[in-house]
Amino acid sequence: MNKSKERILASAKELFHEYGFQQTSVDEILKKSGVTKSNFYYHFKSKEELGLIILQRFITLYESDVLIKTLGNKSLSPSGRLVEFYNSVKTFHINLENPRGCPFGNMAIEMSGSNENFREKLSAFFNSWEKIIEECINEGMSTGDFRGDLPPGVVAQLILSHLEGAIMMVKTHRSLEPLSSGSETIMRLLKAA
Amino acid sequence: MNKSKERILASAKELFHEYGFQQTSVDEILKKSGVTKSNFYYHFKSKEELGLIILQRFITLYESDVLIKTLGNKSLSPSGRLVEFYNSVKTFHINLENPRGCPFGNMAIEMSGSNENFREKLSAFFNSWEKIIEECINEGMSTGDFRGDLPPGVVAQLILSHLEGAIMMVKTHRSLEPLSSGSETIMRLLKAA
DNA sequence: CAGTTAGGACTGACTGGTCGGTACTAATTC
DNA sequence: GAATTAGTACCGACCAGTCAGTCCTAACTG
Numbered sequence: 001m002n003k004s005k006e007r008i009l010a011s012a013k014e015l016f017h018e019y020g021f022q023q024t025s026v027d028e029i030l031k032k033s034g035v036t037k038s039n040f041y042y043h044f045k046s047k048e049e050l051g052l053i054i055l056q057r058f059i060t061l062y063e064s065d066v067l068i069k070t071l072g073n074k075s076l077s078p079s080g081r082l083v084e085f086y087n088s089v090k091t092f093h094i095n096l097e098n099p100r101g102c103p104f105g106n107m108a109i110e111m112s113g114s115n116e117n118f119r120e121k122l123s124a125f126f127n128s129w130e131k132i133i134e135e136c137i138n139e140g141m142s143t144g145d146f147r148g149d150l151p152p153g154v155v156a157q158l159i160l161s162h163l164e165g166a167i168m169m170v171k172t173h174r175s176l177e178p179l180s181s182g183s184e185t186i187m188r189l190l191k192a193a
Numbered sequence: 194m195n196k197s198k199e200r201i202l203a204s205a206k207e208l209f210h211e212y213g214f215q216q217t218s219v220d221e222i223l224k225k226s227g228v229t230k231s232n233f234y235y236h237f238k239s240k241e242e243l244g245l246i247i248l249q250r251f252i253t254l255y256e257s258d259v260l261i262k263t264l265g266n267k268s269l270s271p272s273g274r275l276v277e278f279y280n281s282v283k284t285f286h287i288n289l290e291n292p293r294g295c296p297f298g299n300m301a302i303e304m305s306g307s308n309e310n311f312r313e314k315l316s317a318f319f320n321s322w323e324k325i326i327e328e329c330i331n332e333g334m335s336t337g338d339f340r341g342d343l344p345p346g347v348v349a350q351l352i353l354s355h356l357e358g359a360i361m362m363v364k365t366h367r368s369l370e371p372l373s374s375g376s377e378t379i380m381r382l383l384k385a386a
Numbered sequence: 387c388a389g390t391t392a393g394g395a396c397t398g399a400c401t402g403g404t405c406g407g408t409a410c411t412a413a414t415t416c
Numbered sequence: 417g418a419a420t421t422a423g424t425a426c427c428g429a430c431c432a433g434t435c436a437g438t439c440c441t442a443a444c445t446g
Contacts, residue, residue: 004421018306022216026406036422037407043420047406101302105358108365109294109302113211123366150378157362157371158355158378165298165358169350172301173316178354185343185351189382197395219432232396234433 005043007033013054017103020110021051021118052117058103059125066092067129071136078140079187082133082159086183089163093170093179101171105164130156137190146190159186198236200226206247210296213303214244214311245310251296252318259285260322264329271333272380275326275352279376282356286363286372294364298357323349330383339383352379 011033015024026047030037044050070085093099100106104122111118134156140146146155162182169178204226208217219240223230237243263278286292293299297315304311327349333339339348355375362371 020215020303020306023307025404027404036424038409038423039421041407098306100306105361106302108361109299110213110216112365113213113291113293114216119365119367126362126365150381154374154378158375161358161362161371161375162351162355163358164361165354165356168298168301168357168361169319169354172305172312172319174312178350181347182351182354185347188343193386218430220430229397230433231398231435235394235396240432 004033004035004039008035008040008043008050009054009057012050013058016051016054017100017106020106022110048115048117052121055107055118055121059121062104063128063132067132071132077145078136078143079145079190081136082140083187086179086187089167090176090179090183093167094176099167099171099174099176102164102167105167126160130160133159140190144192147192155190162186197226197228197232201228201233201236201243202247202250205243206251209244209247210293210299213299215303241308241310245314248300248311248314252314255297256321256325260325264325270338271329271336272338272383274329275333275383276380279372279380282360283369283372283376286360287369292360292364292367292369295357295360298360319353323353326352333383337385340385348383355379 008029012024012029015028015032026037026040029050030040044053066085066088070088071081073081073084076084104125107118108122108126112122113119130153134152137146137155137159138152141148141152163179166179166182170176201222205217205222208221208225219230219233222228222243223233237246259278259281263281264274266274266277269277297318300311301315301319305315306312323346327345330339330348330352331345334341334345356372359372359375363369
């Protein structure tokens, strides 16, 4: 059911990630998904609505498929979880022939200045992402995985900021190195003395 | 002389920073600068050419007015230079009622995937920026300002990645906190044991 | 000095094309 | 019979970019 709707969502998701929201036209989405324009506007009242739905889906999927399975994986040590998380991010970006950047970071920069709906959703998601990292850091400080002389919330914020910046560098330099080298350095800096 | 040309450059620089390159139309630049379209194309052969010129100007200005005066200020200690640099970045972003993000980071995310001219210029600039940070870190490791158990180039890369990510967060959360808190944490992590 | 030439700065009207979105009819599917 | 898909023509706004031609000043020429 809703075959067209799903095809629109799948095509738009890829196009938004590759070219950005504003730089993707509705016509391109129709062409890629093989759906007619009237059918598009039967399912979505506007391009913005589509964008917000895709963003929400991506957030939900990322939380359940990546964040919970790595940072929330209680069968690993806290530092092992963080390493697993970095690995999953690297895998995600290495699988694209040309780095496209972080879907969330790209959208944040593109939309935060011009659309409050996108900005608020992204701001809330970054906060929740940060909380998940913080939980892992906090536990790692108890177990002695990580140095305990810094507030875990502040460390989590630093990790997320650095991650987004590193992915930006990966996209700009067309090399995974800033992410792999940066994540290793983060791990070293967090090691207990 | 060239009053129109300078007005176009000044207006476009602001608009590109606030809305991005692609989201700023030539007509908007004309409206803001009060210049006619034909005059615009008398001075610039395309919107892309204008964008590259503005980017180059911004890079040159930033290197001479910010990077050299902070990270290259030999009258300060290496760690004092880094603090000064962070202060200048914070001042830059606090002076805008709404955070617009880093002009270079914004452009990198927006253009790296679709325009090689922009991507290469930005990639080269990030490398040169990194080198300036590295020089400061390297000296600080000699003086004992910073811990010496990490390669300075890797640390510099981490600092720049984190900075760009933190500015992205400032823009998304509409709060300076990720940058001020993050920079303090970086300083603490780099302190010699 | 008068007449000509050159060239940079500038103009308004215009082009072909794309944008997101609408209107409306008709067929197909569950 | 209600939800979905298809088709297609259309809209006004906007897009980057072009054009022939004017204005003004300064240098050259007789």
